[in-house]
Amino acid sequence: MSHILLEKTDHLSDTIFKYQKGKHVMATPSNLVLRSDLDFDAGKRETILDTWDRQIAEGQVNVRTNADVTAIAGSTGAFTLSLKDGSVIEAEAVVLAIGTQGNPNLLKLPGADLPHVQYQLDDPTEYVDEHITVIGSGDAGIENALGLAADEAQGNVVTILNRRADFARAKGANVKLLEEAEADGRIFVRRETSPIEVREGEIVLETRDGQETIPCHRIIARTGSQPPRAFIEQCGVEFASADRAAFPKLTPSFETTQPGIHVIGALAGYPLIKHCMNQGYDVIEFLDGNTELKPADEPILAEKFADLPGRRTVDEWLETFRSQVIILQELSPLQMRELMLDSTVHAYGRDEVIFSRNEPGSSMFAIAEGSVLVEVDPSDRSVTVPIGTGSIFGEVGLISGRKRGSTIRAAESTVAVEFSRLAALKLLATAPSANRAVNRISIERQVLQIFGSGLTPEDIAELVEAAEVVKVPAGEVVIEEGADDKDIYIVRVGSMVVEKDLGGKPVFLSYLPAGSYFGEMAVIDGSKRSASVRAAIKSEVIRFPGEAFNALLDAKPDIRDRALTDMAARREINDFVESRKASFGGAVDMYSQTAQFLVDNGLGEATDVLLIDEKLCVGCDNCEKACADSHDGLSRLDREAGRTYAHLHVPTSCRHCEHPHCMADCPPNAIRRGPDGEVVIDETCIGCGNCQRNCPYGVIRMDAKPPTKPGLLNWLLFGAGPGPGEASYAWRKNKAAEAGETAKLAIKCDMCSGIEGGPACVRACPTGAAIRVSPERFLSVARLEEGVD
Template sequence: MSERVRIAIVGSGPSGLSAAARAAQLGLSHVLLERATHLSDTIHKYQKGKHVMATPSALVLRSDMEFGAGKREAVLDTWDQQAAALGIHVMYGAEVQAIAGEKGSFIVALKNGGQVAAETVVLAIGTQGNPTLLRCPGGDMGHVQYQLDDPGEYVDEHIVVVGSGDAGIENALGLSADPAQRNTVTILNRSADFARSKPANVALLHEAAAAGRLTIRLETSPAEVRKGELLLDTRDGQEIIPCDRIIARMGSAPPRNFIEACGIAFTGPDREALPVLSPAFETSRAGVHVIGALAGYPLIKHCMNQGYDVVEFINGNHSLKPADEPILAERLASLPGQRSVDQWLDLLRGNIDIFSDVSPLQLRELLLDSTVRSFAPGEPLFVRNDTGSSLFAIAEGSVVVEIDKGDPARIVTIGQGQIVGEVGLISGRRRGATVRAGGPVIAVELSRTAALRLIATVPAAGRAITRVSIERQILQMFGSGLTREDIAEVIDSAEVTTVRAGEAVLTEGETGNDILVIRRGSMAVEKTIGGKTVFLSYLPAGSYVGEMALLDGLPRSATVRAAVRSEVIRLPGDAFARLLERKPDLQRKAMADMAARRDINAFIEGRKEQFSSSVDMYSETAQFLVDNGLGEATDVLLIDETLCIGCDNCEKACADSHDGLSRLDREAGRTFAHLHVPTSCRHCEHPHCMADCPPNAIHRGADGEVVIDDTCIGCGNCQRNCPYGVIRMDAVPPKKPSLLSWMLFGSGPGPGEAPEKWRKAHAASDEVPKKAIKCDMCSGIDGGPACVRACPTGAAIRIAPETMLSVSRLAKEE
């Protein structure tokens, strides 16, 4: 079978169907080639009953096909009717094998032996046929599947959904929607953010979790698939859960072999890389165009607009602007220079390093979730200790970083094309420095969601951000007058590795000279003494280890293992040794750090025989503290039970300082020896409670405290995400009267928490607003934490990780 058309469109998904509709409306000869027996196989494969969203809502739909939010079945039925009414020429069962010829005279070869002659070809084949596979032991077992057709088919099963994109979330929601099916549904997200998902889907997911219909496991990934169970790598170690079925929805990639065989170049070698495209969607092979998910636009409305636009371009309408043009024009209108949208896009792609491999189409979508701003000389982009996790990319001008809060004259200049704010993006911590415009500056501020999506979808951008963050962390950590040029050799071969809780990164007795920098999480240092494992020290994020073997050439003197799920930067020892030779100041710093570690070793070794039981107590106490939150904490409340008299002044003082709601429970929590860890916030290095706060009500204060402000809406996400159970949702009590009114007239509740009778009466009431309650270290209150100040015996103390060694020694000595 052979025919000749003006346009051959491959794939009848939303973009291809919209392109065919436009061609039919314009009276252009065309054929829509679909390998399935029905239209829009992409939507057809959505799970039964799925609600299809029409986002972004601000974007105008430009298509001859109708589309609005609704059930999958209704959307497909509407498209079938309209395709017939428009007279779209569809060829079913037409799987394309090759594209030969050149623009104006292509031959599209079909698997069934047929051919189609076309002047131009539009590829709208998507990426769904090339899913990312589960790569762990057992990942090829029969109960692992990559598609969910009908959630109603599964009853009374333990089902694990792997993947935190929209497809994974929607599958999890569908499987847990009907309680009568009795499914136990768990969704795994390897990170703490749902960066690739629509906010509406994320909200529905948390709503389902709050109702008990499913379980969300953050910072968790499959380690091994077994019959009837699944071994997980979690933030705190490995865990086994029952598992009858795995739905793996971890994304997909372009069918690269086929695309490259068609003569089309990609933006890079990565599996997730996309074809090189012009603004008119034309590829590196003249006359062949790519639209839809294969062009980097996965949303249906975007795809349909592209289908309309590409046919207009092919038909000679070169003045047509994309549908998002008015939105972008409005956002860029206040910038100096009177540039058009296209001119701004060219400038941003040309001037900003992390955008160099981003296609114009991807950049347009990225800017819809970002802000392009101009800054006057001296104006701050952000200020030291500000909360914020956005990323700034400098398009024009340069900025200065005030690296020393005590000396504003100490600055580092960061020029055009580079980024700032990557520390807040990666760690979620407050800003570590003030950054000001060094002159007139234009910068793109990417929201955390936009930046994480950029990292996830453009591998080259992710690598560039990672390199900058490593480079700056090394410069900040080692100081000693180092420059970017000094450490270039070390950074070029540095590797970032994710380490599961309990996994050793260095092992006592092994050889090696690499240096490890803790990028996120924390490490415990252990040594075997007398056949027993003894805890030596704790290393928080920002520390480094491994210099002893590099400097003295001996085997590793201790084992270093992750206290929680962590990230480490491995710096090659040989390159670092050459750096030490060139930089005497750095070598002296490394020698001093090695001497400090040897002091700790000597402390343990010196008591090996005389105080063997005490050493055991020291080690066990330190391990207890790590197990109970110090492994990722910045501040922990401890109570010395040899001094505590049970007066509860700590709880009363806390309540009186916080509107009658105490932030701690003295009696709750765990105890080891005489050290008690009550139920009180740890103020984690990377707070899990901040992972999904819709109003962004959780922030870090100037002293590292994690605070929930008055914008809290009582959704409970922070309570669910906290691994230590230190956040509760409670009714807001009535305002307390003055002390005099209470004493003289008995007005209202007295000191301490609101009365138990009032709290019980309002605990389940929907009329009294709820808010998240947790320790804020008495932020903004003179004198520091009220619980410590109110303790009459000094039993209550607050410690940071750096002081844990001293506390462990104190426990030993007593």
């Protein structure tokens, strides 16, 4: 086949080329066979690059490096590709495997094209005795500046420019290092300064006090990058939606909406190396006329569907799911395959329980055949609401990130698809109609769940119609104390805190997790808002107009009674706190401030947090040691680090967030919620470090599993090995050198999942200082009654 491989840089495989030297590259998923003619196995970066370069040379691939494509015009059979150097290439078909990294934002100022302006820093030790200016106030810029100034012997004069007064976009730890370097005089930090002109050997700056020119031999610009979407759209390719996370629309042969242009790899939504290599193989086979080729994932899907009744083929099942399930109807066969890879299918017998009330779980189910029953009354199994073929369930767990609200069992023989949290979120982001359908169903079910039995979907149709989903940034006030508005809200995602102004100070009244409602008092009795409600973390609320709610209450007196009971309970809490305020002002202040401190430290989005009462902690670190000894010899908790307020310490340890930030960008989808609600990383981790960067609480570490230690008695009696707890870095390194090094993988707290007795940190605390709590239990007025001292 006549072909040309265009590469923007001067070397192939740029993504892996940019990995740090000696990095161990993983080859997941292991159950996927490699079709490509190039070999690929887990191993060191250098080995992989060498193999590929050699095999590409042997296979006589026609490669053209330094070929940056700026535009693709024409249509299938006759494309023209314009290159940056002005040359033009003609092609019948184009395969885009350009990834999602994009191009760095270029400086737009006079002199920006001078050769000493660069957009990447590969090796900070390369430069000596230079005046170097770093532009950009994000982590990349700060890390580069710190790297360049790290070794004083290099004699570089490093300046970093920030248009604003603070480094709000960067991580706290980086900002702190930068400020330290500034105090030491190692780096010049210029705030509220932007560059206006680049000249040979100097740079002109616009500062708060006017223009200034400083010497400058090298400029490193780190001002973010432009995703390649715009370029691809210019080629005539449509994306599935306007969502930032959306991928191009593709046929089963990876062809885009612009016939003749194909997209594979990360850009098509497959960030793993092996997927991309297989797709490259498949596309070329398709172009070569081999239309019979089954996708490489066929055996994986066949295995998934093997236990379903009726001996249907993979294609038949995919078609059954797509045609039966409402939210899947607009998906293409390729999207269906991708979705099913991240999903599981189940066949349930009559009366089999699918999930139970209070079971942790954030997956969503769709019914392909049969129907299920929801047990709406926890005390009576026979009170049920049916859900029929084609509909979904479990969506509340997906959206709120909290435990299941009710038990669901199969009403007859049922085939259901279970979408993992990630697959479901991807589906909602790419299929707008699915998103709308799920939203409507979830609002309706949430109202039914809160106001309980006796209501039918028809009763609340009007209310649901009038509902609106509102996004609330962290800290924003939803209801202001004393205001006159009359809307009622349900917390859909995140959590809220209720506060009352007492004597000029906000006093914490209660914590509302997702699934609670608020604002009903003003609606029912027409009074002014008696307390303020604000978002503890980034949240979403459903807003219902007060009139629609009142109309419902008028029609259903039972509901009004129930709302009045709830309201009385809330009033009681308010009155209790208020009465305490008069007699024990100090205790109430302390309670409020402690609650606020915990919310600030992530308790608002947590499901289970380790706290240490420093009035009891003797600093023996037995928690860390027990953690390390229960998990491959590495501790997943740092007792000393973290914030403390009123002797309550939040150590650096996983909070098992409702919507885990770490899950956001995991190429092999290795992070999931376990059976007890814990967030765990499984063995498919490829060690990319995305989760570590995404975790706002810094609880994930990247480390290699150390070799096993000699046993406790050997240490106790003969002094063999490093003893209990995590072995020192030096010991691990020495032992690993003997036993063979393993890859650095992401590790984090798994709440001692699968270990009888539960979290070792708490069990191993000799004084009772270490406790694990869930926010709604810990942030309750009960603490005030216990006497918070």
